[in-house]
Amino acid sequence: MMAGNDIEQLISMLSRLPGLGPRSARRAALSLLRQPEARMLPLARIMESAARTVRTCSRCGNLDNHDPCSICTDSHRDQGLICVVETVGDLWALERSGIHRGVYQVLGGTLSALAGLGPDDLNVASLLDRVGEGNVREVILALGATVEGATTAHWLQERLAPSGVVVTRVGHGVPMGGALDVLDDGTLAAALTARRSM
Amino acid sequence: MMAGNDIEQLISMLSRLPGLGPRSARRAALSLLRQPEARMLPLARIMESAARTVRTCSRCGNLDNHDPCSICTDSHRDQGLICVVETVGDLWALERSGIHRGVYQVLGGTLSALAGLGPDDLNVASLLDRVGEGNVREVILALGATVEGATTAHWLQERLAPSGVVVTRVGHGVPMGGALDVLDDGTLAAALTARRSM
Structure with missing residues (x-):
């Protein structure tokens, strides 16, 4: 009995948040x-x-107070350019960068035998619907540079091929500000392969 | 406009918790x-x-669902042995160790000109009252080994002297499991001064 029940429950629940261990939960x-x-x-x-109030956008899978979400209904954004990401966290990261002026599709994960995630578990049907409507010019696959990400990208490419839409993937290479000697061999190989004339 | 207002507010409030930065608050x-x-x-x-429901114990300064707190009203604990700590977090740390079977006094800080904390800002009156009742044998000062902690300990010792109660302080030295070569000079000096025959 360290303290009142409410305090112990509060600490216990806070410690289950990602990034908070028992010590930081107590603080x-x-x-x-x-x-x-x-x-x-x-x-x-x-x-x-x-x-x-927060719900999942039935169109793209984003989390927002509105459905469809404020990105899907934003007339200033390019509705013909869809960026496919794994999670809402990835979408937030891209939004912070301010680079992507199109819209999104949040898969909710990647194909993964280990995690038991198959094609039916990913939020793909609405992507195929949107592409099928004929107004989409390009689908950018912004998936992680992992085995699962590559598998999912390849599988998505096959699913999207019949529609004739342009499918691209984000570049792999040396992160900006990153030193070469701390990068793994896979990244170095990708960076060399993706070399450009200056 | 990254996401719904509720989401942004939630992230902003979580990021103000100690131990959570913007990145972990988003996660x-x-x-x-x-x-x-x-x-x-x-x-x-x-x-x-x-x-x-949680309130500050008017007797010792602990946080609990009850006032007096469950430690102050626990008849199995030695009410004649008061351990003085700076914060409730320090009290929790001692309770987890299970070493101290007496009761506590939470000062709520230390004397600190920098933080603008003077004698009137510390929770000391109830400690003097308890000692004045005559049932307290020993007051253990478990304050931080800092300039402020030492100043506060010295000041408390002077305040408690007239009552004739035994005042002790926790030992300073090498932490258990700690290597000597990472310790600062002050700790090494304290450890040497506190040496014992084996």
């Missing part, structure tokens, strides 16, 4: 408990609100 | 949003409950 709990009105209640309320 | 938010019913709502509810 987070203490920080919240020190300011119940200013910190803990507002966080509790936004969680309740988000649990109620 | 935590995504993990919660993926399981709104199973993860997010239960966490929100325990936060609301804790904000309502």
Whole structure:
């Protein structure tokens, strides 16, 4: 019996969040408990609100307060350019970069025998529907440079081939700001293969 | 406009927790949003409950669902042995070790000109009251081995001297499992000074 039940439950639940271990969960709990009105209640309320209002976009698989999501309904974005990503986290990363001005398709994972994820588990049907409507010029596969990512990219390419849409994949190589001596052989090989004249 | 307002607010509030930066706050938010019913709502509810029920023990300064706290009212604990700590986090650390079978006094900080904390800001009055009742045999000062901790210990010793209670402080030295070559000079000096015959 270290402290009240509520405190122990709070620490236990916080420690299950990714990135928080038992130690940082205790620090987070203490920080919240020190300011119940200013910190803990507002966080509790936004969680309740988000649990109620946030839904998965039926068109692209993004998470948003609206369905279709604000990206799918944004008339300033290129609806003919679809970037396929594995997770909403990947979509957020691309949005932060501000590079992609098209729309998205969130697969919700990759084909993976290990994780038991087959074609039916991926959010692909709505991608094929959108391409089938005929207004899509290009599908960019922005999947991880992993075995599963490559397998999924290859499989998607085959599924999209009959439609005649242009399918591309993101480039592999040396990350900007990255030193060569810390990169693995696969990345170095990809960077050499993707070399360009200057 | 990266995502719905609720999502951005959730990430922003999570990123203010100690130990969570923007990146881990996004991962935590995504993990919660993926399981709104199973993860997010239960966490929100325990936060609301804790904000309502958890209070500061008026006797020792601990956080608990009850006042006085469950340690102060535990008849199996030695009420004549008070361990003085800086924060509730320190109290939790000692409780996990299971070493201390007495009770506590949580100061809520240390004397610190830098942090603007003076004698009136520390939770000391109730300690003097408890000692004044005459049932306390020993007060253990378990404060940090910092300038502020040492200053506060010295000041507390002077405040407690008139009562005649035994005042001790925790030992300083080499942490168990710690190698000597990574320790600072102050710790090494303290460890040498505190040497014992074997």
